[in-house]
Structure formats: structure tokens, C-alpha cells
Amino acid sequence: MDSTPLSDPGTLSRHSLRGKITLGYYAVAAIILVASLFFVGELRTLEARVVLGQRATDLFNTALEIRRFERNYFLYHQAADLTENGRYIKQAQAMLTANRADFAAIASEARLTQLHTRLTDYQRQISVLAAADPRQFAAAEPQVRQLGQAVVAIAEEMAGTERHQIQTTLASFRSLLLGVIVSMALLIVVIGRALSQRVVKPLKEMENSVAAISANYRETLLAPSNDREILSIIAAFNHMLKELDLRQKSLMRSERMVTLGTMLSGVAHELNNPLSNISTSCQILLEEVGESDAATQKRYLEQIDQQTERARTIVRSLLDFSRERAFRKEAVLLRPLVAQTVGFVRGEVSAKSVVQLSIPDNLSVPADAQRLQQVFVNLIRNAMEGLGPQGRIDIAAQIVQASEPPAGTALGEGCTTKGAMVEIRVTDNGPGIAPDILPRIFDPFFTTKDVGHGMGLGLFVVYEIVDEHGGCIAVQSTPGQGAQFCIRLPVFNLDTQQGAH
Numbered sequence: 329m330d331s332t333p334l335s336d337p338g339t340l341s342r343h344s345l346r347g348k349i350t351l352g353y354y355a356v357a358a359i360i361l362v363a364s365l366f367f368v369g370e371l372r373t374l375e376a377r378v379v380l381g382q383r384a385t386d387l388f389n390t391a392l393e394i395r396r397f398e399r400n401y402f403l404y405h406q407a408a409d410l411t412e413n414g415r416y417i418k419q420a421q422a423m424l425t426a427n428r429a430d431f432a433a434i435a436s437e438a439r440l441t442q443l444h445t446r447l448t449d450y451q452r453q454i455s456v457l458a459a460a461d462p463r464q465f466a467a468a469e470p471q472v473r474q475l476g477q478a479v480v481a482i483a484e485e486m487a488g489t490e491r492h493q494i495q496t497t498l499a500s501f502r503s504l505l506l507g508v509i510v511s512m513a514l515l516i517v518v519i520g521r522a523l524s525q526r527v528v529k530p531l532k533e534m535e536n537s538v539a540a541i542s543a544n545y546r547e548t549l550l551a552p553s554n555d556r557e558i559l560s561i562i563a564a565f566n567h568m569l570k571e572l573d574l575r576q577k578s579l580m581r582s583e584r585m586v587t588l589g590t591m592l593s594g595v596a597h598e599l600n601n602p603l604s605n606i607s608t609s610c611q612i613l614l615e616e617v618g619e620s621d622a623a624t625q626k627r628y629l630e631q632i633d634q635q636t637e638r639a640r641t642i643v644r645s646l647l648d649f650s651r652e653r654a655f656r657k658e659a660v661l662l663r664p665l666v667a668q669t670v671g672f673v674r675g676e677v678s679a680k681s682v683v684q685l686s687i688p689d690n691l692s693v694p695a696d697a698q699r700l701q702q703v704f705v706n707l708i709r710n711a712m713e714g715l716g717p718q719g720r721i722d723i724a725a726q727i728v729q730a731s732e733p734p735a736g737t738a739l740g741e742g743c744t745t746k747g748a749m750v751e752i753r754v755t756d757n758g759p760g761i762a763p764d765i766l767p768r769i770f771d772p773f774f775t776t777k778d779v780g781h782g783m784g785l786g787l788f789v790v791y792e793i794v795d796e797h798g799g800c801i802a803v804q805s806t807p808g809q810g811a812q813f814c815i816r817l818p819v820f821n822l823d824t825q826q827g828a829h
């Protein structure tokens with residue numbers, strides 16, 4: 329286990345979903361912070377522009393006031409207008425002096441000097457005019473007005489220049505704001521996509537892996553990333569799968585032992601015949617010791633040898649069935665396997681019941697004989713449970729050209745397979761299966777028996793084995809008219825089985 333502390337940011341970013349999401353939030357927050365600081369700086373620049381514009385406007389308004397009181401003085405010759413005119417001249421001079429550095433941003437130094445000179449000349453002319461004889465006003469008035477117009481023109485030019493710069497700054501700020509917003513949106517989308525790739529994609533791959541496991545395409549969940557949360561989930565999930573697999577194998581072994589117990593009664597019946605023949609032949613030989621000829625003795629000894637081999641074959645088949653071994657496909661002739669299975673379970677068949685085989689002698693399938701035999705044992709046992717004294721079980725097999733799943737409730741990997749397949753049908757004339765039960769009979773642990781009379785694994789094991797062989801199993805039944813199980817398995821070698829149709 330990685331012992332790196334979870335608080336390490338580098339570790340969080342590389343090996344943790346939480347770290348990646350946190351880094352994503354940090355990145356978005358950093359983008360917003362940088363953009364906010366940028367906008368604050370731009371707003372300060374705009375604010376300075378507005379203040380400067382206000383000062384230029386105030387200077388222009390002051391120049392207008394100078395001209396207003398000038399005109400009033402020339403019209404009415406009142407001393408109060410002259411006083412106000414002088415006061416506004418001093419105010420304009422003070423504003424120009426105090427804000428000269430700021431005004432330098434909207435007017436050249438020469439233009440500011442010209443304004444200052446015109447304002448000074450204007451002030452001097454007004455002072456001279458105030459001390460002159462009123463009869464001299466007419467001669468001095470044009471010069472004063474000309475200087476006043478020059479002052480107003482320069483102040484108006486400065487105010488207009490600043491207004492234009494403010495408008496330009498606002499337009500630039502608006503475009504910049506739009507650009508920053510678009511850039512932030514794109515960056516957030518990029519970060520979101522990156523988080524989606526690093527966070528959502530592994531989860532999606534996990535979902536696909538789980539789907540593959542549920543479809544039996546994979547046995548373990550693969551790690552789509554090295555994130556700690558993902559690895560922890562995968563480790564827990566794989567541990568659960570392993571435990572489930574072990575438990576399922578244990579249950580299937582238990583079911584096979586139950587099947588083996590069923591077969592033992594049939595084995596006892598099967599062994600009784602060769603043992604009886606051996607005993608009879610031995611008794612005859614004992615009674616005819618010294619009396620029978622060599623040919624007769626040889627015939628009885630050959631019978632003993634044949635029956636001994638027959639008993640050995642029965643015991644070997646039982647041992648093969650009970651032995652735990654890996655799944656292995658090979659060519660299995662169906663008729664001998666089914667006939668042997670019927671012999672093993674004959675002890676459970678009613679004396680008046682009949683098991684009829686309709687299987688070609690040369691029909692074979694690629695299968696694990698041990699597991700396939702367990703399928704037939706479970707199906708025959710399942711059919712026999714409801715049979716009466718006149719019960720009948722028909723087991724038929726042939727090669728069919730499959731184009732769609734068998735009728736009824738069908739399960740298994742091979743249900744969608746098309747083309748040549750071996751079809752095996754196990755039909756009985758028992759009471760049938762209720763419609764509400766039919767869709768559930770292959771579920772594990774589903775049983776209609778009383779507690780203690782079965783685990784409900786027989787048909788589930790049948791389905792598991794058929795699916796393991798790449799086959800399909802289906803069931804259809806009408807209450808009161810028996811049931812039919814249909815198994816389809818891949819064809820082993822079609823060229824050698826043309827006569828099996």
C-alpha cells in the first residue's frame with residue numbers, strides 16, 4: 329500500500345480523484361482571481377480617466393463663467409461682474425497650475441503653456457480695462473473678447489479630447505471584458521473537459537468493465553486509472569467477485585455431491601447385474617470342476633472377464649464424475665453418455681416409468697463429459713420428481729440449423745448463435761410448470777420444495793454448465809401437459825455427422 333500522506337498536493341493531483349477535483353476548483357478560482365485583479369486595475373485606470381475628464385470639464389466650465397461675467401460687464405458695467413470675472417480667472421489659473429501634470433495627458437506642453445499665457449494676458453487686459461475710462465471700453469473690448477475666446481477654445485479642446493479618450497477607454501474596456509469573459513469560459517470548459525477525462529472517464533470504463541463481467545466476458549475488473557479511490561473500489565469489487573466465485577464453486581460442488589448421491593443408487597443397481605453374472609459363472613465353474621471341457625471353462629471365464637470389465641467401467645465413470653478437475657472440451661458421443669446417465673439414475677425411476685432415447689449413435693458434441701453428464705442427471709431427476717406410475721421421459725437429439733432462440737424461456741451465450749447446432753430435447757409427461765414459476769426456474773436458490781428438501785441449485789447448475797459450453801437452454805411447459813427442456817450446443821465436426829440428421 330502507498331504510504332504517501334493524503335495531504336500531499338502533488339499526490340492528490342496524481343493519484344486521487346479528490347485531488348484532481350480540488351485542483352480543478354483551484355484552477356477555476358485562480359482564473360477568477362486573476363481576472364478580478366485585472367478588472368480592478370482596468371477600473372482604476374478608467375476611474376482616473378473619469379476624474380481627469382471631470383477636471384477638464386471643470387476647467388472648461390470655469391472658462392465659460394469667465395466669459396459670461398465678461399459679457400455682463402460689457403453690457404451693464406457693474407463692478408460685481410468684474411469681480412466675479414477676476415475670481416473665476418484666478419480659479420482657472422489655480423486649476424491649471426495644480427493639475428498641470430494630469431492635463432499633460434490630454435494636451436501638449438505647448439498647448440498648456442499657450443492656455444496659461446492666454447489666461448494671463450486676458451487677466452491683464454481685464455485689469456487694464458477696469459482702471460480705464462468707460463469711453464475706452466469700445467476700443468479694448470474686441471481684444472479682450474478675442475483672448476477670452478482663445479481661452480475657452482483651448483479649454484473646450486482639452487475637455488473634448490478627454491471625453492474622447494474616456495469613450496475610447498470604455499470601448500476598449502468593453503471589448504476587453506468580453507474577451508476575458510470568453511477566455512474564462514473557454515478555460516473553464518477546458519478544465520471541465522480535463523476533469524471529465526480524468527474523473528468521469530475512469531468511472532465510465534469501470535461501468536463498461538462491470539457490464540463485461542455481468543455478460544461473462546471478463547472475470548475481474550480492470551483498473552482504468554491509478555487513482556486511489558478507483559483502485560480501492562476495484563480491489564474491493566474484485567475481492568467480492570473472488571469470494572462469490574469461491575462460494576459458487578463450493579455450492580456447485582455441493583450440488584454435484586447431491587447428484588453423486590443420486591447416482592450411487594443407480595450404480596448399485598448397475599453393478600448388481602455384472603456381479604450376478606460373475607457369481608453365476610463362478611458357481612457353474614465350481615460345480616463342474618473336473619467335469620467340463622476346456623472350451624466351456626474358457627467361455628465362462630470370458631463372461632467373468634467381460635462382466636468384471638463392465639463393473640470396472642461403471643466404477644470408473646462414477647469416479648470420473650466425482651473427481652474435481654478443470655473444464656476440458658473433447659469430442660463426446662451423446663448416446664453412450666446419456667444411456668450411462670440413465671443407468672445411474674435408474675434407481676429413482678418408477679418401475680412403470682419409461683426413459684426413451686432417440687439419439688443417433690454417431691452424434692457428438694465438443695463438451696466436458698463430466699459436466700455434461702451432470703446436466704443430464706439434473707434434468708432427468710427434475711423430470712422424474714413429478715412423474716406418476718405411467719411416467720415417460722423422452723430424450724432426443726439432432727443437428728438443427730438455428731436461426732433464432734428456442735421457444736420458451738431461453739438463457740445462455742449460444743441463444744443468439746445462428747447456423748448448425750446440436751439440439752437436445754428432454755421431454756416429460758408430468759404435471760408441468762406453473763406460468764408464474766417458469767421464468768424463475770433457472771435462478772439460483774429458487775425452489776418450490778419444502779425447506780430441507782433441496783437448495784434450488786439443480787437447474788441453475790444446468791444453466792451454468794450449458795452457458796460454459798457456449799450453448800443455450802430453454803424451457804416451455806403447459807400445466808398438466810408436462811415440460812420440455814431444449815439444449816443447444818455447438819457442433820463438434822459437422823462433416824463427420826451428416827448421417828445424424
